[in-house]
Amino acid sequence: MAILLRLFKYAKPYRYRLISAYCCLLIVTGLTYLIPWILGLAIDSALENREHMQFIVLAFLILSSSLIRGLFTYGQHYLSESTSQLISQDLRNSLFQKYQGLSFSFHDQQHTGDLMSRATADIEAIRWVVSDGILRGVSLITMILGITVILFAISWELASVSLSFIPFILWRGTTIAKQLRICWLKAQEALGGMTTVLQESITGIQATKSFNAETYEHAKFESTTAAVYQHSLKASLVHSSNGAFFTFIFSSITGIVLFLGIRLINIDQTISPGQLAQFIFYLGLLAPSVRMAGWIISSLSRGIAAGDRFFKVIDADSYDFDTPKVSNNQHLRGEIELGKVHFSYSDNIAILKNLNLKIPAGTTVVITGEPGSGKSTLLQLLLKFYNPQSGMITIDETEIASTDPIALRYDVGIVFQDPFLFSTTILDNIRYGKEDATMAEVVSVSEISQLHQFVMTLPQQYETLVGERGITLSGGQKQRLAIARCLLSDPKIILLDDATSNIDVLTESKLLTNLFARLTGKTTIIATHRFSSTKFADLIIILQNGTIQSVGTHSELMVSDNYYKQLYAYQNTDSHKSSEQLTEQSHDEGLL
Ligand SMILES: Nc1ncnc2c1ncn2[C@@H]1O[C@H](COP(=O)(O)OP(=O)(O)OP(=O)(O)O)[C@@H](O)[C@H]1O
Numbered sequence: 001m002a003i004l005l006r007l008f009k010y011a012k013p014y015r016y017r018l019i020s021a022y023c024c025l026l027i028v029t030g031l032t033y034l035i036p037w038i039l040g041l042a043i044d045s046a047l048e049n050r051e052h053m054q055f056i057v058l059a060f061l062i063l064s065s066s067l068i069r070g071l072f073t074y075g076q077h078y079l080s081e082s083t084s085q086l087i088s089q090d091l092r093n094s095l096f097q098k099y100q101g102l103s104f105s106f107h108d109q110q111h112t113g114d115l116m117s118r119a120t121a122d123i124e125a126i127r128w129v130v131s132d133g134i135l136r137g138v139s140l141i142t143m144i145l146g147i148t149v150i151l152f153a154i155s156w157e158l159a160s161v162s163l164s165f166i167p168f169i170l171w172r173g174t175t176i177a178k179q180l181r182i183c184w185l186k187a188q189e190a191l192g193g194m195t196t197v198l199q200e201s202i203t204g205i206q207a208t209k210s211f212n213a214e215t216y217e218h219a220k221f222e223s224t225t226a227a228v229y230q231h232s233l234k235a236s237l238v239h240s241s242n243g244a245f246f247t248f249i250f251s252s253i254t255g256i257v258l259f260l261g262i263r264l265i266n267i268d269q270t271i272s273p274g275q276l277a278q279f280i281f282y283l284g285l286l287a288p289s290v291r292m293a294g295w296i297i298s299s300l301s302r303g304i305a306a307g308d309r310f311f312k313v314i315d316a317d318s319y320d321f322d323t324p325k326v327s328n329n330q331h332l333r334g335e336i337e338l339g340k341v342h343f344s345y346s347d348n349i350a351i352l353k354n355l356n357l358k359i360p361a362g363t364t365v366v367i368t369g370e371p372g373s374g375k376s377t378l379l380q381l382l383l384k385f386y387n388p389q390s391g392m393i394t395i396d397e398t399e400i401a402s403t404d405p406i407a408l409r410y411d412v413g414i415v416f417q418d419p420f421l422f423s424t425t426i427l428d429n430i431r432y433g434k435e436d437a438t439m440a441e442v443v444s445v446s447e448i449s450q451l452h453q454f455v456m457t458l459p460q461q462y463e464t465l466v467g468e469r470g471i472t473l474s475g476g477q478k479q480r481l482a483i484a485r486c487l488l489s490d491p492k493i494i495l496l497d498d499a500t501s502n503i504d505v506l507t508e509s510k511l512l513t514n515l516f517a518r519l520t521g522k523t524t525i526i527a528t529h530r531f532s533s534t535k536f537a538d539l540i541i542i543l544q545n546g547t548i549q550s551v552g553t554h555s556e557l558m559v560s561d562n563y564y565k566q567l568y569a570y571q572n573t574d575s576h577k578s579s580e581q582l583t584e585q586s587h588d589e590g591l592l
């Protein structure tokens with residue numbers, strides 16, 4: 001019930017449409033009552049008076065009321081359908097907005113397919129609540145109550161007998177509703193599971209094909225479609241058995257009414273044949289209404305199950321991103337401090353342990369360390385993608401825990417190792433963080449990131465489409481585009497998370513030289529396994545299993561840290577030369 005009440009709130013903006021739909025519905029219901037009444041009168045007049053004129057008037061009345069009823073039925077359908085579509089549009093928009101504002105911790109635990117099915121199948125089920133539940137439900141209740149009154153007015157004996165089954169029918173209806181709700185919930189969950197597998201197998205098609213895993217993926221998908229079939233079938237079975245039950249009950253009641261009615265006409269003479277016909281016509285109207293009530297109970301159950309899943313997302317913690325597109329802090333210096341920072345994603349497995357670190361404003365820091373030591377995690381904490389369980393992170397002495405994430409992300413920019421590109425043009429992808437950037441600005445950042453030359457070789461240059469997730473670009477091209485995109489949005493603090501790992505050392509060397517010339521005065525943190533950026537670093541940090549193993553300049557660490565020394569030596573053997581050496585060597589060999 002609480003879910004229904006919450007859903008009704010979404011209908012509030014469309015109350016005038018709903019009221020108009022109700023008005024149409026009242027007229028339709030009134031005319032529905034009228035037609036069997038006239039039919040009864042026509043039968044009696046045909047049997048008794050045989051007056052032609054009266055007969056013609058009654059026939060004309062039936063015809064005109066059927067016509068008017070048809071027109072208002074159309075109006076009611078149009079209004080209820082458009083209202084339910086408008087409400088589902090609002091629900092989808094608020095769900096999408098919520099998805100954007102939800103934390104990474106929430107998204108980490110969700111399957112994409114499931115979130116997609118909430119925005120599609122679940123919202124459709126909720127839409128049925130509006131059109132079937134709110135509108136048709138009320139119409140049916142009015143209809144059932146009205147017909148009950150009329151049946152009693154015609155013959156209380158026949159009405160008492162035929163309506164004595166109603167409590168039993170209602171009891172049965174509510175039991176079925178409970179069963180259906182569980183069935184629909186399972187069916188919707190199965191649908192979410194199926195969408196997840198479908199979505200994963202389409203995006204992961206490369207992996208599937210390279211491991212010849214088509215049969216395995218097929219079997220996996222088949223098991224999800226089987227689950228959808230099973231749960232949907234169960235729901236349909238419960239629903240159909242309900243329909244069959246109602247048909248049986250009403251056919252039996254009609255038989256009993258006919259038998260008793262003929263007695264009342266012939267022996268007691270309390271009703272006329274026309275009245276018996278009226279009674280059976282009205283009973284005939286009551287039967288589909290009660291059957292329809294069964295259908296409404298089922299769509300309500302389905303809608304409530306869907307509403308439950310919808311509100312689980314709506315009620316999850318999120319932040320409001322509807323803030324102005326400006327940085328809060330125009331005079332940010334970029335001093336970063338971490339004090340006793342402790343972080344775990346889940347299950348209390350500590351990823352960062354009691355981390356203390358001070359990064360002076362405007363400096364360049366390189367963080368290196370073994371895979372899984374927590375480098376990317378540390379960068380993501382600076383953007384408030386996750387919040388530490390204890391300790392504090394400050395930027396210019398302001399704790400980021402109290403900073404608005406939107407404002408923070410104008411000040412702090414990040415480039416990931418595997419950047420996400422949208423299926424649009426290169427230009428739109430670069431402009432993603434600054435829609436109004438001029439072409440000169442775009443070219444300038446592309447030159448810095450060594451992308452411009454490549455773009456100019458393309459037939460459509462900056463207007464070239466990059467395909468879904470940037471599939472038509474190489475890993476290194478994507479990384480260079482992502483660096484250009486970040487530079488264009490011009491954050492005060494820049495985080496590079498293995499952002500040049502797919503770029504060849506020669507290009508990387510040129511890129512880094514340009515980049516650091518541009519980033520002078522900005523605080524820059526680079527998480528990397530490569531040593532190419534260490535020559536630009538004021539400070540190098542070595543992370544080891546979530547703790548800081550060493551901090552120092554390159555020359556200090558070469559003396560004090562064995563791990564660093566070994567890594568450096570390894571990357572500077574002939575097969576792993578530093579970019580500087582390779583560049584110098586290439587010059588010598590006349591390659592550049
Ligand atoms: N979203 C997540 N949920 C749960 N655990 C995670 C998540 N992301 C990373 N981890 C875990 O946190 C630890 C640190 O990961 P992180 O990505 O920070 O390492 P890293 O130092 O950047 O490694 P690499 O050098 O491979 O990039 C790893 O053990 C990883 O399994």
Ligand SMILES: [Mg+2]
Nearest residue numbers: 375376497498
């Ligand atoms: Mg990483």
